Amino acid sequence: MPQIFTASADTRLRAIALILAAGILGGGMFIGGYMNSTYTTRIGWVQNQPVPFSHEHHVGGLGIDCRYCHTAVETSARAGLPPTHICMTCHSQIWTGAPALEPVRQSLASDKPLEWNRVARVPDYVFFNHSIHINRGVPCVECHGRVDQMPLMMQAKPFQMQWCLDCHRDPAPHLRPPDQVTRLDWTQWEADKDHEVYGKLMVKAFGIEPKHLDSCNICHR
Amino acid sequence: MKFFCLILPLLLTACDNLDHQPRDDHYKRTSLFADGKVLQSPPPGTVGRDDLALEAALTTRPPLTQALLERGRERYDIYCSVCHDFSGYGQGTVPSRGFPHPPSFHIPRLRAAPPAYFVDVITHGHGVMYSYADRVAPADRWAIAAYIRALQVSQDTSVTALSDEERTKLEAAHDQ
Structure with missing residues (x-):
């Protein structure tokens, strides 16, 4: 009667079990790390804005x-x-020519909200x-x-x-x-x-x- | 293949978890209206359900109470102090950066002005001051007017006119 398992079967089984365990552990750690990373939580990431409001x-x-x-x-x-009207409460008088505020003035003139x-x-x-x-x-x-x-x-x-x-x-x-x-x-x-x-x-x-x-x-x- | 087609929607729905739902939230863009805004202004001539009540609040002066003055101080500190400063001399942080200085509340003309005058200025604006009608509710305008009167009294009262108790309080506040 021939042998069902070869001589190296045991080693291969151990190797597969080890890779599987490492994979599950590593995958779990990756997902956990990803969920808590600032890439997901967005902590500290600045968004592009039409006006660099400070x-x-x-x-x-x-x-x-x-x-x-x-x-x-x-x-x-x-x-x-705030509607543009609120920005312009002050900026109708100060920084009236500032290039950074051009979208605000445009918004007021064209009656379109800032996006x-x-x-x-x-x-x-x-x-x-x-x-x-x-x-x-x-x-x-x-x-x-x-x-x-x-x-x-x-x-x-x-x-x-x-x-x-x-x-x-x-x-x-x-x-x-x-x-x-x-x-x-x-x-x-x-x-x-x-x-x-x-x-x-x-x-x-x-x-x-x-x-x-x-x-x-x-x-x- | 059949199995794959069945499982595909399940896989796709998992991507977003209903995080973004197809609905028109405030401030979002929409295709429902020509101007693309979800928040629409009421058509001209619209009468709001609370318009009459707001108008009544604007024409009738509420009774002067401690609560009214405290509300007035809170609203004044939020909306007025940036220009008029916390004591009403017109030396706020915004004028210090180039905005024209507003007049002090402690000049004879404004000391003599009735509360309705301040309510009117808050409602309609004055000179370079914009209207604050969109930010300060009618009842709060009376509260601010009352608090301005309190500021005027506070800056125009001699220390000798205070009682001993009030004077100790004032000195304690000054030492802090």
Whole structure:
């Protein structure tokens, strides 16, 4: 009776098993690394824009409040992209001949909106509402980062479900006084020991229930 | 082949995970309207459901309360302080970069102006100042006008007119 397995069969089986294990492990690591890379999360990637608008200059330098331009943020799901009219409130008088602002003047003259490219975006199956977060005191900086230090706008946080849930399951440390919601530098506030209980008190005062905040239908409809 | 055709849609749907759905969101481009915008302006002559209420809010001055003043301070700091500065002298950061200086709120003409005057300027603009009607709701315009009056009083009151308690408070705030 002939042998079913050759002398080297055992070695080959071991080699295949090893390659398979390495492949699964390596593949898993690649996918994990890809999902967490800035290429996927878009952290730190600058988008092309029709006008090189600098938040660093307007927010950091001039101290203009976020709500001066993003007027709908307190009352609507969307923060609101400023219409050209708002840009021209100042730029009808200053930098009137600047070449960089030519698209803004064109937009006003032709009554066509500027076509900005979206920086902070959630997938279409996520229904994010700005107003409730602002009114409960989740500061702008919590999701958008230090925009006053961004000469060109970029995403600062991963905007993945894991990241949303981190806060929804434990909102207390992320809450700040709603009347200072557009403040960007909280280091001094956080250093104050008296503020440690603030979040916990506000969770109680606003009736925020973390056990309901991670229900699917809070964000997905 | 049949098997491949069956599995193809499954493979393709997995690409996007419904991340981009074929719907017309705010601020997006659309083929529905000639000008390509999803957000359409109402046709001329449209009367909004809340137009009457907004108009009433603009013509009737709300009662002066602590809450109104605090709302006024918040709105003033957001929309006015960039030019008029936090105390109302017209030395904001934007004029310091070349925008024409607005008048100080502490000149006799503006001290004598009624609150309705400030509401009117916010609504219609004045000189190089654009209208803020799209940014400040009618009720908030009265709140800002009330806060401007508070600023005027604050800059035109002698320290000797304050009570002892108020003076201690002022000195404590100054020392900070």
